[in-house]
Amino acid sequence: MKFTKMQGCGNDYVYVDCTKKLIDHIPETARKVSDRHFGIGSDGLILIRPSDKADFMMDMYNQDGSRAQMCGNGIRCVAKYVYDNKLTQKKQVLIETLSGVKELDLTVEDDKVSLVTVNMGPPITKPSSIPVVSEKENVVNEPITVGDAVYHITCVSMGNPHAIVFVEDTNLVPIETIGPLFENHEIFPERVNTEFVQVVDRSHIHMRVWERGSGETLACGTGACASVIACILNGYTDKEVTVTLLGGELKIRYDEEKNIVFMTGPAKKVFDGEIEL
Numbered sequence: 381m382k383f384t385k386m387q388g389c390g391n392d393y394v395y396v397d398c399t400k401k402l403i404d405h406i407p408e409t410a411r412k413v414s415d416r417h418f419g420i421g422s423d424g425l426i427l428i429r430p431s432d433k434a435d436f437m438m439d440m441y442n443q444d445g446s447r448a449q450m451c452g453n454g455i456r457c458v459a460k461y462v463y464d465n466k467l468t469q470k471k472q473v474l475i476e477t478l479s480g481v482k483e484l485d486l487t488v489e490d491d492k493v494s495l496v497t498v499n500m501g502p503p504i505t506k507p508s509s510i511p512v513v514s515e516k517e518n519v520v521n522e523p524i525t526v527g528d529a530v531y532h533i534t535c536v537s538m539g540n541p542h543a544i545v546f547v548e549d550t551n552l553v554p555i556e557t558i559g560p561l562f563e564n565h566e567i568f569p570e571r572v573n574t575e576f577v578q579v580v581d582r583s584h585i586h587m588r589v590w591e592r593g594s595g596e597t598l599a600c601g602t603g604a605c606a607s608v609i610a611c612i613l614n615g616y617t618d619k620e621v622t623v624t625l626l627g628g629e630l631k632i633r634y635d636e637e638k639n640i641v642f643m644t645g646p647a648k649k650v651f652d653g654e655i656e657l
């Protein structure tokens with residue numbers, strides 16, 4: 381199988397061009413290629429597929445083979461892949477995902493995409509749509525017992541589910557221990573991505589993430605958007621925020637009038653290759 385390894389803020393995936401032919405055994409292939417010792421090594425697998433409602437479709441799978449609705453860092457790399465490989469000449473590209481069609485604006489330097497802005501659509505806060513089990517209208521700063529401690533969570537969907545926890549210092553979060561407990565907590569029927577957020581000031585936050593199906597990753601685009609919405613709901617930041625992640629920076633802007641979140645960030649190719657499955 382021919383592939384390209386790409387990364388956005390260190391959130392790395394294996395990308396396969398399936399515009400002409402789809403691959404078989406997709407969840408198993410995702411698990412195989414993601415393995416950092418016996419495979420290529422990645423946070424998951426992203427297939428670029430044809431679409432009848434957009435220019436292309438992004439089909440994304442986590443490291444454990446589970447399929448996700450959306451991937452913020454992944455979709456920027458899909459845009460770079462299709463432009464740099466001349467599958468399109470458009471600098472405004474429409475990409476279908478399992479959470480709807482997204483519009484992307486490409487910044488091109490020396491004929492290659494360097495930066496991408498994505499219209500990530502509206503944030504969703506209705507508990508049943510996230511989904512999170514709750515009697516409340518919104519889950520904002522609500523207590524939850526995880527292991528033997530109580531945390532306060534704010535829940536937001538950006539097409540996929542996120543729980544945001546505000547902390548004093550992201551470096552001190554025992555993420556390997558508590559991440560899986562949040563991910564598999566009974567109040568999240570489809571599991572959850574968990575972001576640990578430290579507010580620096582009204583336009584800057586630090587974030588670490590435990591991703592559903594992939595564990596700790598160096599960045600999460602949908603998670604950065606959900607975190608900024610959580611900051612706004614809790615009154616911690618303004619509507620334009622720089623999110624510092626372990627693998628880089630994303631700029632997030634919430635247009636309140638249109639109720640749309642915009643994400644801007646880099647997309648990079650690491651290498652091309654071929655793997656025997």
Ligand SMILES: N[C@@H](CCC[C@H](N)C(=O)O)C(=O)O
Pocket residue numbers: 391442447448449450451452453454540541573591592593594597599600601602603
């Ligand atoms: N890293 C991604 C999100 C990938 C999917 C997520 N793990 C899920 O299962 O919802 C991003 O950049 O948004």
